[in-house]
Amino acid sequence: MTRTAKTLSSLIFSIILLIGGNAFLMTLLGLRLSIEGVSPGVIGWILVFYSFGFVAGTLFAGRIIERVGHIRAFAVFAAILAASILIYPMAVQAGLWGGLRAVGGFVMAGLMIVMESWFSSKADNQNRASLFAIYQIVFFLSTAGGQVLIRLGDPAGYIPFSLAAILVALAVVPLSLTRRESPTIVQGERMSLRRLYGKSPVGTLGSLVAGLLISAFYAMGPVYANRIGLDVGQVSNFMASAIIAAMIMAWPVGRLCDRFDRYRVMVVTALIAAGCSLAAAFIGGMSAWVLVLFVGLYMGISATLYPIAVAISNDLMDSHQITAASTALLLSYGIGSCIGPVVSAAAMELMGPAGLFVSNATILGLLMLFMVVGPGRRKHPSVEEQEDYYMTTPEVAIAMADLDPRNPDFEEHPAETTEEPVEEESGERREAG
Structure with a gap:
């Protein structure tokens, strides 16, 4: 396991830089638009285009990767994302920013597919649960770290945008220097939303609601914080607390899902989240710390709705349907994320x-x-018939179905050897292959 983690160190550095830069940008955009006095309705429409682009990227970016190879595709996607970030401060216009968000969403989906398929190619039956956990911890911490960067510059200026672009551009370096050959993308089975709903209505709707809530907070949370008078440092705490809480709440909720009826766990989870949301709305104004507490609880609990929905759905599926169901659940989540900000x-x-x-x-x-x-x-x-529960996120679900320990077909795709070849073919020949 230690050797595998060491082999993946360059990829982990790329993930940290990319996820941190993208999370920083998402908060920065909402904050900047609020500072510019743009109405919440317009802000919601501008930022929702990221979700439109991301959903499109999950469907079509894989074709680009298959055509040119992982390293070239990663470099292209990262270059486009970095360039789009630098364009934002040139003109604060709704149409331009909406278009840039759509482009950013599409290429970010492609970048995630590259990183996660590379990560999952290192997994085998002995280490995949550990790698699954490592990836999610790195993802959460990088996202939370991106919020802290808001403190480093005036959101009304261009420097924060330049910093975000620098992080994205630097993410290309570790992955480009890896000596490992590119993994292979395996196209999975598909399941329609209608069929998924017929087998698991709660899982389908739960995924949609989770996408709606999470996207609404990421898009409009910074706007909310700015409109109630929080300074830049407080906005950073406000956003980071929600992300850290999501990581912390994953373990206890997972334990409950393994010991009790998941259906009832979701009902109680939704009830607590709703209560915390109302408390944030009406009690949070007492102080910034009270607000951070309730928002952290609300988002931490709300973030568990998606993995609970996935677990409920998997309990109702045949073993060979789990991967296809995960794809359909991701689509349901994506539809919700397109609705939430609006x-x-x-x-x-x-x-x-x-x-x-x-x-x-x-x-x-x-x-x-x-x-x-x-x-x-x-x-x-x-409870006795339930499958094992694993905390997951929609981002993980894009290309890591093989890494998910519930996948019964995992042995058909064995991990690559950790031995480094003595002699490497040129990068051009590897990518061409």
Whole structure:
């Protein structure tokens, strides 16, 4: 395991730089638009284009990678993302920024596919659960670290944008210097949303609601913080606390999902998240730290909705359907992420900044209603029949189905050897192959 981690060190550095830079940019954009006095409704529409681009990237970016190879594709995607970041401060225009967000979402999906498929190619039956955990810890910490960078420059200037572009550009270096051959992308089985809903209505809707809530917070959270008067440092704490809380809450909720009925765990989770969301809206104004506490609890708990939805769905699937179901759940999450910023922005225009959390609590209430008295109320497996629970994120689900320890077909794709070849073919020949 130690040798495998050492072999992946260059890739991990690329992940840290890329995820940190992209997370920094996402918060910076919402904050900058709020400082410019753009209305929440317009901000929501601008930022939602990232989700449109990301969903498109999960569907089509893999074709580019297959055509030119992982290293070249990574360099191209990173160059486009870095260039788009540098364009933002040149002109604060809704149409331009919306287009840049769509481009950024598409290439970011491609970058994630490259990194995660490379990461999963190192896994075998002995180390894949550990690698699965390492990847998610690195992802969460890099995202939280990106929030801290907000403190390093005036969001109204160009320096923060330059810093984000530098991080993305530097992410190319470690991966480009690796001596390992590129992994192979394996196209998985597909499952339609209609078929998924027929087998797991709660899993389908839970994934959609999770995408809606998470995207709404990432897009409009900085706007909310700015509108209630938080300074740049407080905005950094506000955003970082939510991400750290998501990582912390993963373990206890996972334990509950293994010991109790996951259906009931989701209902209780949604109830607690809704309560914390309302508390953030109406009690959080007492002080910045009280707000950070409730927002951290809200986001930490809300972030577990997606893995619970995945676990509930997998309990109802045949073993050979798990990978296809994961892809469909990701699509459901993506649809939710395209809705979230627009809904929350409309609520903020109607009710003020608190509308962000009031609308999210309302959506969680509808999810609970669906599960308790709606179509979601149906027979589900007992605790003894449940599959093992694994914390996952939508980002992991893009290209790491093989790394997921629940995948029964994993042995068909054995990990690459960790031995480094004595003589390497040229980079051009490897990529051509």
